[in-house]
Structures are given as structure tokens and as C-alpha cells.
Amino acid sequence: MAAESIDVAVVGAGAAGVATCWALVERGLSVRVFDGGLGATSLAGGAIDDRPWEELARAATTLRVEPLARPVGAEAARFVAALGLHRLGDEGASMPRVATPMGRFRIARGHDRALLDLSRLADGARVLVPRVPRAEWDADALARAWSADDYARARGFELVSMDAELTMHLGEARIASADLAALHDDDARVRWLGARLLELVAREGRADALLLGPWLGATHARAEALTQQVGVPVGEAMGEVGGAAGLRFEAARSRLFERIAVSLEREQVHAAHLDDAKVELTCESGATLRARAVVLAIGGVASGGIVFDPPERHAGRDAPSGVRAPFRTSLAAPVTLAAAGRVFDVGSSLFGPALEREAWPTDADPGLLECVGVACRGARVGARLFAAGDVIADRPRTFLEAASSGIVAADAVLGALRGR
Numbered sequence: 001m002a003a004e005s006i007d008v009a010v011v012g013a014g015a016a017g018v019a020t021c022w023a024l025v026e027r028g029l030s031v032r033v034f035d036g037g038l039g040a041t042s043l044a045g046g047a048i049d050d051r052p053w054e055e056l057a058r059a060a061t062t063l064r065v066e067p068l069a070r071p072v073g074a075e076a077a078r079f080v081a082a083l084g085l086h087r088l089g090d091e092g093a094s095m096p097r098v099a100t101p102m103g104r105f106r107i108a109r110g111h112d113r114a115l116l117d118l119s120r121l122a123d124g125a126r127v128l129v130p131r132v133p134r135a136e137w138d139a140d141a142l143a144r145a146w147s148a149d150d151y152a153r154a155r156g157f158e159l160v161s162m163d164a165e166l167t168m169h170l171g172e173a174r175i176a177s178a179d180l181a182a183l184h185d186d187d188a189r190v191r192w193l194g195a196r197l198l199e200l201v202a203r204e205g206r207a208d209a210l211l212l213g214p215w216l217g218a219t220h221a222r223a224e225a226l227t228q229q230v231g232v233p234v235g236e237a238m239g240e241v242g243g244a245a246g247l248r249f250e251a252a253r254s255r256l257f258e259r260i261a262v263s264l265e266r267e268q269v270h271a272a273h274l275d276d277a278k279v280e281l282t283c284e285s286g287a288t289l290r291a292r293a294v295v296l297a298i299g300g301v302a303s304g305g306i307v308f309d310p311p312e313r314h315a316g317r318d319a320p321s322g323v324r325a326p327f328r329t330s331l332a333a334p335v336t337l338a339a340a341g342r343v344f345d346v347g348s349s350l351f352g353p354a355l356e357r358e359a360w361p362t363d364a365d366p367g368l369l370e371c372v373g374v375a376c377r378g379a380r381v382g383a384r385l386f387a388a389g390d391v392i393a394d395r396p397r398t399f400l401e402a403a404s405s406g407i408v409a410a411d412a413v414l415g416a417l418r419g420r
């Protein structure tokens with residue numbers, strides 16, 4: 001099959017891949033993007049961070065200061081606006097606070113617009129948590145846990161659970177939360193929900209906000225429409241892995257790609273071979289493509305972009321036939337893998353690293369599975385090969401870090417193609 005020739009190929013369409021495509025198009029380059037599956041961006045619960053939020057929260061507690069929103073960079077902020085899914089906290093102001101399904105209020109640099117930002121409520125706010133008979137939503141336990149959170153106590157919030165009728169049909173108590181969210185893509189259904197919430201507010205007398213589960217739309221965040229109808233802020237708590245926030249990211253990605261005329265090709269890329277003039281990609285379908293440059297935005301271990309594949313996995317009933325590095329990338333490419341500042345070599349062990357010891361974080365240091373990735377200089381892996389996002393070794397695994405590194409990769413590609 002003859003190889004088709006293209007300008008820049010991006011492999012992976014999570015936060016990093018989408019930001020890379022957007023930035024390449026902004027810089028006047030043509031791009032094709034391939035993604036064979038699902039990544040961390042589609043699995044996350046709706047908060048977006050620049051640094052891991054636990055790190056910032058720990059530092060703020062130690063220093064006894066209120067954590068303030070740090071600059072995210074003008075280009076990254078423009079990308080977030082272009083994607084149109086998230087609200088970023090104002091630079092220098094108190095960071096947004098979102099409710100976790102574990103009963104905490106945590107800081108975030110930004111959040112999916114469907115989520116309720118508790119930092120915007122007045123001190124002493126009374127927040128209603130309606131009971132809905134669903135497995136992920138024990139309103140009584142959640143309201144108790146959220147009330148006991150330090151932030152809620154400091155702000156004098158009152159979280160109150162109460163009976164409510166927020167599902168319409170029999171069986172909605174048992175469908176997946178993402179399916180319930182998809183029902184709220186329908187305008188009439190959102191108006192129906194708004195009417196039930198208005199009844200609830202009228203019955204309760206005082207409500208300063210309503211906190212619901214991750215059910216408010218799968219293609220668009222419907223919280224703003226509900227807030228308008230009900231007259232007080234209505235929003236979601238963060239979702240569990242694989243919920244509505246991920247679907248809304250994928251819908252926002254499709255809208256952005258359509259606007260910038262990039263089509264997402266649902267293909268796993270198997271290999272990238274480099275020579276002096278081009279990179280040749282081989283796809284799952286057998287198609288081959290030539291590109292002047294390739295950006296690997298394939299994610300880390302969570303997306304399968306980095307695969308844990310120690311020699312023992314191929315041992316069968318006997319000892320492995322030889323030694324080799326315990327991780328590889330999802331596509332064959334001339335990359336070097338590293339973690340915690342150390343390059344992985346073939347190693348002397350037949351069994352790979354001791355995950356029971358190394359996989360877990362130690363104090364503020366991430367575990368091995370969270371920092372293993374491709375060794376790069378900036379975004380550059382090789383002459384025509386670049387990387388962005390979670391695939392890069394030792395960078396924070398966050399949405400805004402991935403998006404910013406996509407923009408850096410686009411600049412590096414532009415520089416390389418212009419011979420700089």
C-alpha cells in the first residue's frame with residue numbers, strides 16, 4: 001500500500017493531543033490526529049489542575065495560607081477557552097473548591113462548568129444535597145462528610161440532605177451515571193429537573209446552592225441552565241472514573257476539532273520509523289503515512305500509552321528467555337524510557353521492578369507508574385519526534401500540564417520544520 005504524505009501527525013487525542021492540534025493549526029500547520037482508545041482525560045472527574053492538588057493543599061496547610069490561583073499561561077488559557085468546557089479560577093484569587101465523591105472539598109485550578117464551585121458561595125451558605133436512590137449517591141453520608149470537611153467548617157457551610165424526586169422513570173436508579181447525565185442533554189428533561197429543584201427549594205425555605213451527582217449532561221454542561229431556572233447555583237460533585245465529565249470532554253473535543261477542521265482518526269498507531277527526511281507511521285489497519293514530524297501524546301500508564309511489560313510476562317511456565325526494560329510505549333518508536341531521573345536500561349532482573357514497593361507514592365514523590373515516561377529535552381524526543389502530556393517522564397500528571405506541554409510541542413515542531 002502506498003504511504004500517504006502529511007505535514008504533522010499527532011498520536012493521542014487526550015488533553016495533550018487536542019492542545020497540540022489546536023496550537024499547530026493556530027501556527028498555520030496542517031495536522032492529522034490518531035487515537036485508538038480512551039485516555040486519562042476521558043477518565044477524570046471534572047477538576048483540572050496545574051500541579052497535583054494534594055501537593056498545593058499540603059503546602060498551604062503547612063504555611064497556613066489560603067491557596068491562590070497561579071498563572072496558567074496565556075496560551076494555555078486560550079486553549080481552555082477554545083475547548084469551552086472548563087472554567088478557570090481567576091488568577092491571584094482563591095482557588096475554586098469542588099466536592100469530591102469521597103466527601104471532601106478540594107482545591108482545583110479550574111473545573112468542568114457542570115461542577116459546583118463552593119468558593120463562590122457566601123460564608124454560612126446552606127447547600128441542599130437531594131436524596132436520589134443511586135449507588136454512587138448516599139446523600140446523607142455525603143452531606144455529613146462534606147459538613148465535617150475543614151473548608152466547610154471554616155466557611156460555616158451547612159450541607160443538608162433531604163428527600164427529592166429527581167428521576168423520572170423506573171430504572172433510572174440503576175442505569176450508569178453517564179447514561180443519566182446523557183438524559184439531561186435533552187432540554188425538556190432539564191426543564192423538568194429544574195421544576196423539581198424549584199419545588200425542593202420552595203419546600204426547604206432557604207437554599208443558597210444545590211449539589212447533585214455527576215448527572216448534568218453528557219455533551220454539554222447543563223448546570224448553567226439549571227442555575228438560571230432555579231435562581232441559585234446548581235452543580236455537580238466530581239464524578240467517579242469513567243463518568244459524565246469524560247463524555248463532556250470528548251464532546252467538547254469533537255466540537256473544537258470540527259471548528260479547526262481536524263478530523264479524529266480512530267486508529268491505533270503501531271510504529272513510528274524515522275529517517276532524515278520524514279517519519280513513517282504504521283497504523284493498525286495496515287495503512288502507512290509519512291509525516292514531516294510526529295508528536296507522541298499517547299498518555300502514560302493510565303491510557304496504555306506506556307505499557308508495563310516486564311520479561312516475566314512472557315515467561316510461560318519457565319524462566320523468561322532474557323532481560324529487557326520493564327516498560328515500553330504502545331507503539332514501536334525510537335524512544336528512551338525514564339522515571340525519577342533515571343533511564344531504564346535492559347536491567348539485570350528477569351522480573352522487572354518490585355511494584356509492591358515502587359508503584360506507590362512516597363511523601364510528595366509520585367510512584368513509579370505515575371512518573372515513568374519518555375525521556376525528552378523539552379518536547380523533543382528526536383529530530384522529527386516530539387512528545388506532550390503524560391507520556392513525558394517525571395512531569396506532573398495533570399490536565400493543564402498536559403495541555404501546556406502540547407503547546408510547547410507545537411512550538412518545537414514549528415521550530416524544527418523551519419530549520420531552527
Ligand SMILES: Cc1cc2nc3c(=O)[nH]c(=O)nc-3n(C[C@H](O)[C@H](O)[C@H](O)COP(=O)(O)OP(=O)(O)OC[C@H]3O[C@@H](n4cnc5c(N)ncnc54)[C@H](O)[C@@H]3O)c2cc1C
Binds near residue numbers: 037267303388390400
Ligand atoms: C482517574 C483519573 C483522574 C484524574 N483526575 C485529575 C484531576 O482531577 N485533575 C487533573 O488535572 N488531572 C487529573 N488526572 C490526570 C489528567 O487526566 C492527565 O494528566 C491528562 O489528562 C493527560 O492527558 P494526555 O493527553 O497526556 O493523555 P491521555 O488523556 O491519557 O491521552 C492519551 C491518548 O493516547 C491514546 N493512545 C495511546 N497509545 C496510542 C497509540 N499507539 N495509537 C493511537 N492512540 C494511542 C490513548 O487511547 C489516549 O486516548 C486524572 C487522571 C486519571 C486517570
